[in-house]
Amino acid sequence: MEIIIKPKKKFSWREIAEIWDYRELLYFFTWRDIKIRYKQTAIGILWALFQPFITMVIFSIFFGNFAKMPSDGIPYPIFVFVGLLLWQFFSASLSGASNSLVGNQGIITKVYFPRLLMPISSTVTQFVDFFIASGMLVILMIYYGYLPNLAGLLILPLLLLITFLISVGGGMILAAINVKYRDVRYALPFFIQTLLFVTPVIYPSSILHKYSWILAANPMTGVIKAARSAILGGSPVNWTLLAISGAVGMAIFMVGIVVFRNTEKYFADIV
Numbered sequence: 001m002e003i004i005i006k007p008k009k010k011f012s013w014r015e016i017a018e019i020w021d022y023r024e025l026l027y028f029f030t031w032r033d034i035k036i037r038y039k040q041t042a043i044g045i046l047w048a049l050f051q052p053f054i055t056m057v058i059f060s061i062f063f064g065n066f067a068k069m070p071s072d073g074i075p076y077p078i079f080v081f082v083g084l085l086l087w088q089f090f091s092a093s094l095s096g097a098s099n100s101l102v103g104n105q106g107i108i109t110k111v112y113f114p115r116l117l118m119p120i121s122s123t124v125t126q127f128v129d130f131f132i133a134s135g136m137l138v139i140l141m142i143y144y145g146y147l148p149n150l151a152g153l154l155i156l157p158l159l160l161l162i163t164f165l166i167s168v169g170g171g172m173i174l175a176a177i178n179v180k181y182r183d184v185r186y187a188l189p190f191f192i193q194t195l196l197f198v199t200p201v202i203y204p205s206s207i208l209h210k211y212s213w214i215l216a217a218n219p220m221t222g223v224i225k226a227a228r229s230a231i232l233g234g235s236p237v238n239w240t241l242l243a244i245s246g247a248v249g250m251a252i253f254m255v256g257i258v259v260f261r262n263t264e265k266y267f268a269d270i271v
Contacts, residue, residue, distance in 0.1 A: 018114050025113055029121035033096075034128060048129035052088055053136050056081045059202050072204050072234050075144045081137055082232060083201035083224045089130045090163050090220055091192045096122035097171020098188055101179050115264050116257070119171045123164060130160070152230030155237070159223050162242075165249035166219050169256035176263040200224055216241055219248040 019026065038044045056077055063069040064076035071079035097119035101108060104118055141148055178184035196202075199220050205212040215221040222238070222245030229237045 019116055019120070022114055022117060026117050026121050026124070029117060030124045033122060033125045037125070045128070045132060048132040049136055052081065052084045052133045055088075056084055056136075059084075063202050069203050070207060072206070072228070074228070074232050074234060075140075075146060078137070078140050078144060078146055078232065079204075079228065080202055081140055082228050083199075085130060085133055085137065086159065086163055086224050086227055087196065087199065087201045087220065088133070089126050089160070090167050091196075092129065093123040093126045093164070093167035094171050094174070094192065095188060096126065097168060098174035098178055098184055100171070101175045102182070102185075116172070116260065119168055119175050119260075123168050123171065126167075127160070146232075148231050149233045152233070155226060155230040158242075158246075159227055162223050162246050162249045163220070165253040166245075169249070169252035169254070172256035172260040173252075176260050179263070179266070195220075216244055219245040219252070221245065 034045075038047065041047060059080050060077045064071070064080070069076065100118035100122040101115070107113075108115065108118075140146075174184050174188065195218070198215065199218055200215060201224060205215050205221065205225060208215065222241040222243075226237050226242045226245075229235050
């Protein structure tokens with residue numbers, strides 16, 4: 001007897017619940033990605049700490065010391081490192097999710113499981129890097145004698161959730177495109193590099209003065225500004241801007257699911 005499994009034509013919320021049914025497989029994919037990433041490396045998972053630290057040092061030298069970039073009264077290394085933490089979580093998640101299907105083509109063509117697990121698991125692995133790199137922020141604050149607003153840490157789960165939605169949603173769209181058009185792997189690094197300079201990571205949005213509203217179109221702007229305001233203090237959290245980021249993040253996530261599901265039936269044939 002031959003059994004043919006066909007994807008559903010329409011999206012249903014049951015498919016989201018199916019991810020929970022396959023949660024053990026999600027854990028396996030996540031743990032596998034973590035082990036593979038740092039396998040046969042000299043310093044292992046400490047690369048998660050080394051990369052943002054070196055980036056922060058370079059930005060601090062050229063933008064903090066030479067260009068005298070303002071940092072809202074906060075030591076520039078701390079100012080830029082907070083932005084880099086969330087930015088690298090976003091950029092690494094987006095890159096990983098976009099390549100998740102192509103990188104697992106052997107499994108996709110042979111075994112059935114919710115394909116949504118792939119971009120989600122590649123994003124979940126970035127939480128490990130984020131929390132490891134956060135240790136450097138603590139060290140920087142001790143070095144500069146800067147006392148953070150500990151109550152502001154309560155907003156961190158919300159900021160990570162919004163970043164997660166943006167990354168996974170965008171990653172699902174790019175992953176679906178990448179299966180058919182491998183140009184994504186070449187275009188995405190350039191896109192991420194360009195997006196860095198239109199996101200207030202290395203500068204405060206206040207330097208644009210009356211044109212700072214332009215940055216609101218970038219959903220990561222609200223996330224990074226809220227992180228600095230809540231954790232570093234100096235200015236109140238712009239809840240309106242953060243709400244815009246959250247709404248855009250949810251919209252990207254939902255569009256990503258729809259695009260992913262509408263193209264999923266072709267994955268095994270063309271991956």
